[in-house]
Amino acid sequence: MQTEGISRRAILGGGAATAGALTLGPLLGNTAVAADNATPAGAAAAQAAKTDYAAIGVRPLINGRGTFTVLSGSLMLPEVRNAIDKAAREYVQLDELADAIGKRLGELTQSEFGLVSSGCSAALGHAAAACVAGGNPDLHVQLPDLTGFRKTEAIIPRHSRNVYEAAISATGLKVVEVDTREELKAALGPQTALVYIMAMPRVDASELDTRTICDIAHAANVPVLVDAAAEILTIPNVHLERGADLVAYSGGKALRGPQSAGILLGREDLVRAAWVHSAPHHGWARGFKVGKEEAMGMLAAVEMWVQRDHEAEYATWTSWLKTISRRVSVVDGVSSEILQPEGLSNRTPSLRILWNAAKLGVAGQTIVDTLYNGAPRIAINAASSGGQTGLSITPYMLEPSNEKTIADEVVKLLKNPPAAPEPPKPPTVDATGTWALKITYAAGTSTAHELKLSQDGARITGTHSGEFVSRPATGSVSGATVSVRSRYGEEHGDSLDYTFTGTVDGDGFSGDLSLGEYLGASFTATRQS
Missing domain, CATH: 3.40.640.10 (Type I PLP-dependent aspartate aminotransferase-like (Major domain))
Structure with a gap:
């Protein structure tokens, strides 16, 4: 059977003739579960269930990024x-x-x-x-x-x-x-x-x-x-x-x-x-x-x-994005566009919101970080296109009314932007040299890592060597603060992302280490003669 060029309904619904005949019957029982929160007792139980995370100090979030495992799928x-x-x-x-x-x-x-x-x-x-x-x-x-x-x-x-x-x-x-x-x-x-x-x-x-x-x-x-x-x-x-x-x-x-x-x-x-x-x-x-x-x-x-109305779901996601788009359009200088997906992966539309960072006084990443650390906690992605900054929102994992919350919070931050990150300062240190590192991970330590750096003005280049592999490193200097990142990408079948951010004081360098999916760490380094 030919699969290229088939319709969205054929791809998503698949086997419409058989779908109508399939029931959950003995597998799921005859109890109606779609309206499991319809009764007062059900609503109370659902609310109680939502408080369990908070009881142990974990903050739930609104997921506008997608089906990422780290966001619990x-x-x-x-x-x-x-x-x-x-x-x-x-x-x-x-x-x-x-x-x-x-x-x-x-x-x-x-x-x-x-x-x-x-x-x-x-x-x-x-x-x-x-x-x-x-x-x-x-x-x-x-x-x-x-x-x-x-x-x-x-x-x-x-x-x-x-x-x-x-x-x-x-x-x-x-x-x-x-x-x-x-x-x-x-x-x-x-x-x-x-x-x-x-x-x-x-x-x-x-x-x-x-x-x-x-x-x-x-x-x-x-x-x-x-x-x-x-x-x-x-x-x-x-x-x-x-x-x-x-x-x-x-x-x-x-x-x-x-x-x-x-x-x-x-x-x-x-x-x-x-x-x-x-x-x-x-x-x-x-x-x-x-x-x-x-x-x-x-x-x-x-x-x-095989029973879900995939076309109706898609229409609902699109309507949520249109709601957000209408709301952000009240901010002068902001444009938005609903993008349709390519291929079969994470098959949902997405909304891209763009603006001029200099005119509005805020970058997309700053809003992303503010939303993620705010209340309510909202996870969306940063975006950019044509020299403009912005946001990207995926609706698949949203629940009803989430779109209104996202729209309200985004408009609020666009109209009254959070403080921008402090601009870089002229370098006051030189990080050139070979640095022997001691890394303290969330569990365990390592003394096998080394940074070989060259500094040209505020720009850093070099290599980062560890137990696994040596990879290129790049970075920048602001005052006495140095940030160096190395990445070993998926094209090799592995993924390691290290960002060292700390202060250089003479032949010492220490600070925090971001490891992407491998939690945070700290480091100290000594410049070798």
Whole structure:
């Protein structure tokens, strides 16, 4: 079946003829759960539930960024919460449950079989293990030690290198990078366990698009795994139709299932083997446990996916963005535009708000930071275009009335901007030299890092070396304050982001270290003679 050029309804609704016939019936019970907060008792319980975070000092937020895991993904549907609650009230045998859910997921998604995992990353790991060892327990218990194994390599095209491929290499596989058809053909052999693709628009615009990869890999009897974590679930599945053998999704993003769940779909023999390589079975993946609650909750999310009115949801998101757009338009010099998405990932519209920073006296990032640290706490993104600064808002994770709150707070800050960051001062120190670092992480310390810096006026260049790798460093100087950043990007299959900000005093340099996703740290450094 042709998938390019199909309509939004065909992509999102998928299998309209079957969707109308599917019901949650025995899976979710006959209780109406969509209006679970309709009664006074229900509303009181919902309000009480919302106070639990505050009781332990955690501040909830309004999510206008999207389905980011660090922001706890998406909110589970009421039907999913109900399925989890019902599943928690009885015991089952997990192998039997996996078999029944696998068949049902296959029916719902028009694939051969399905598996619920503890997130998309776990699904990728289980799939890789299945491609290495099949369903053979004697081989399974040896992972990730591949000594004596025939299949020891995973091929990843350069366009698909990313931090999530760690799930593939965790099985012991060596990653082999390719960039052309000829390189792919040359790399394939009896040692190749699989080819891994990260689903994104640039893949199918490249020489190594999904169809091409699948054709070449299948000629060598090598399966292809697609990571579609952030994508909508297409039915029939666009990746399987293009030739992929397996495709994995996050459960806590577009599907609005449990954040700690994901699904793997595709060839029944490989998906069943992937189950062998998951808990409750032992071995390397025992820690990736899926309880009966997450399993049934994830199934409920897929059941709901084929019943949800995706067109109506999209219209609602667009209406929220129009509300914000109308409200910010009252501020002179502010423009806004609703942008439509490309591809299938995080398939929602977004709103871009732009203005001249000099005229309004505030940058987009300053407003982003103020909203995130304010009350109510609001998470949105900074944006820029054509020399203008601004904001970007994604509506998928918003709840009704959030759009009005965001609009009110943004307009307030545009009309009465927060204080701008202090402008840079002329340098009063010279940070040139080799600096031996001591880093105190949130847990543990390291003395193996080194900065080699050169200063030209207020500009810093150099290198940052650590336990893992040496990478370029850049930075700036303001008075006696020096800021130096190094980044090792996803194009290598890893991601490390270090920003050292501190004061130089003679041959000493100390301050705070921002590590991106790895929390904060502090450092001291001594300039070497």
